[in-house]
Amino acid sequence: MPLKRIADSTVRRLSLYLRFLEEFENAGLTTVSSEELAARGGTTSAQVRKDLSFFGSFGKRGLGYQVAELTQRMRRILGLERDWRVAIIGVGKIGSALAQYEGFQQRGFRVVGLYDSDPAKIGRNMYDQSVRSIDSLAEDNRERRVDIAVIAVPASAAQRVADQVVAAGITGIMSFAPLQLHVPAEVTLNTVNMAMELERLSFALSNRE
Amino acid sequence: MPLKRIADSTVRRLSLYLRFLEEFENAGLTTVSSEELAARGGTTSAQVRKDLSFFGSFGKRGLGYQVAELTQRMRRILGLERDWRVAIIGVGKIGSALAQYEGFQQRGFRVVGLYDSDPAKIGRNMYDQSVRSIDSLAEDNRERRVDIAVIAVPASAAQRVADQVVAAGITGIMSFAPLQLHVPAEVTLNTVNMAMELERLSFALSNRE
DNA sequence: CCTATCTTGTGAATCAATTCACAAGCCCTC
DNA sequence: GAGGGCTTGTGAATTGATTCACAAGATAGG
Numbered sequence: 001m002p003l004k005r006i007a008d009s010t011v012r013r014l015s016l017y018l019r020f021l022e023e024f025e026n027a028g029l030t031t032v033s034s035e036e037l038a039a040r041g042g043t044t045s046a047q048v049r050k051d052l053s054f055f056g057s058f059g060k061r062g063l064g065y066q067v068a069e070l071t072q073r074m075r076r077i078l079g080l081e082r083d084w085r086v087a088i089i090g091v092g093k094i095g096s097a098l099a100q101y102e103g104f105q106q107r108g109f110r111v112v113g114l115y116d117s118d119p120a121k122i123g124r125n126m127y128d129q130s131v132r133s134i135d136s137l138a139e140d141n142r143e144r145r146v147d148i149a150v151i152a153v154p155a156s157a158a159q160r161v162a163d164q165v166v167a168a169g170i171t172g173i174m175s176f177a178p179l180q181l182h183v184p185a186e187v188t189l190n191t192v193n194m195a196m197e198l199e200r201l202s203f204a205l206s207n208r209e
Numbered sequence: 210m211p212l213k214r215i216a217d218s219t220v221r222r223l224s225l226y227l228r229f230l231e232e233f234e235n236a237g238l239t240t241v242s243s244e245e246l247a248a249r250g251g252t253t254s255a256q257v258r259k260d261l262s263f264f265g266s267f268g269k270r271g272l273g274y275q276v277a278e279l280t281q282r283m284r285r286i287l288g289l290e291r292d293w294r295v296a297i298i299g300v301g302k303i304g305s306a307l308a309q310y311e312g313f314q315q316r317g318f319r320v321v322g323l324y325d326s327d328p329a330k331i332g333r334n335m336y337d338q339s340v341r342s343i344d345s346l347a348e349d350n351r352e353r354r355v356d357i358a359v360i361a362v363p364a365s366a367a368q369r370v371a372d373q374v375v376a377a378g379i380t381g382i383m384s385f386a387p388l389q390l391h392v393p394a395e396v397t398l399n400t401v402n403m404a405m406e407l408e409r410l411s412f413a414l415s416n417r418e
Numbered sequence: 419c420c421t422a423t424c425t426t427g428t429g430a431a432t433c434a435a436t437t438c439a440c441a442a443g444c445c446c447t448c
Numbered sequence: 449g450a451g452g453g454c455t456t457g458t459g460a461a462t463t464g465a466t467t468c469a470c471a472a473g474a475t476a477g478g
Binding site for chain 2: 453454455456457458
């Protein structure tokens with residue numbers, strides 16, 4: 001639907017707007033202006049309108065936006081109207097935290113598989129799933145049809161796991177490994193790098209006024 | 210040290226460069242060019258040189274950069290030459306994962322306190338620390354001198370906790386709560402929003418060619 | 419129906435980030 | 449110590465993102 005490439009910063013803000021719209025909806029508001037959305041998110045009304053304008057025109061001049069309608073539009077734009085089938089690879093601390101995270105399931109990200117390489121974990125039942133060997137990923141995926149693989153293994157194993165994920169035909173990856181993964185262009189990769197986030201904070205704290 | 214405000218994207222890349230430099234150092238390389246650093250990180254050599262130029266000139270023309278020297282410079286720039294005293298607030302799934310995360314400690318982020326509001330957890334010993342009530346944060350901090358509070362509590366409690374953190378005189382916050390926190394300007398806040406990251410991936414997957 | 423008051427949607431202008439391109443410096447060889 | 453081959457550091461040019469500013473629609477009230 002979008003005519004030109006959408007900037008990453010725009011997508012991040014859309015996600016924020018959706019969060020605020022849900023708040024407003026829960027608070028019983030039926031209508032919201034770009035100014036109100038902007039105030040809630042610490043941005044400007046022009047920014048909000050520009051962001052939305054990439055996808056269409058959803059408001060009424062003089063009036064603002066219908067909360068319920070805009071919420072639904074945002075969900076559609078962000079691809080949240082469908083369920084996503086997720087496999088979590090690496091059932092260590094981070095993997096376990098994610099497997100149990102309710103917000104995950106609630107938003108339509110359904111965990112359909114847990115994988116690990118540790119023989120002590122393989123075969124065990126954890127978080128309502130039977131843990132399987134990473135080596136069975138490709139075979140499993142013939143019927144599991146996983147959309148997104150969450151990579152939560154140590155840095156040293158991450159690239160090998162990523163290769164297996166790609167080989168299994170999974171085209172979405174969310175990685176928590178603190179390094180740069182290499183995947184083919186047709187695979188979409190999003191990395192959350194905790195080390196980088198800490199260092200960003202360290203930099204900011206070290207360079208105040 | 211930096212003369213003008215440094216862009217967030219620049220700091221993120223500095224953090225990446227540091228990671229690559231450590232790799233190169235482990236591999237025994239003594240010298241590296243901006244072109245090699247760029248190739249490793251999927252950017253351009255001009256970008257690398259421009260990023261570094263905000264902080265000084267660290268290379269030798271015709272030769273490149275000394276790996277060991279540049280590594281140390283990057284550490285200094287990012288504020289990683291000192292230890293940071295960290296308190297983890299909310300010892301649930303995410304908080305526990307972080308408390309046990311070795312990369313955390315290794316990079317000089319020392320966990321000096323665990324806090325929770327659950328009476329079943331308060332007083333217990335977890336991960337080599339005695340869990341304390343969030344309400345004792347301000348009092349504790351008179352001697353604990355925490356630099357960074359990691360907020361890993363449910364969204365509904367996050368703003369209240371943030372207020373307590375600020376009241377305790379802690380000026381660095383890393384939040385994992387999926388909402389926008391409001392803090393005074395003198396407090397540095399960095400938010401990792403998992404919901405946003407998932408939605409970013411969802412958007413990317415939904416809008417492929 | 420006309421006027422006053424809002425608020426959107428969007429080109430134009432500004433501000434910021436990235437890329438280009440090249441002079442300047444360094445090493446090595448002869 | 450002069451020349452060739454590299455690679456840095458940085459102004460200038462370009463590309464991209466944000467902000468400005470205003471015409472166009474919409475509502476409400478008289």
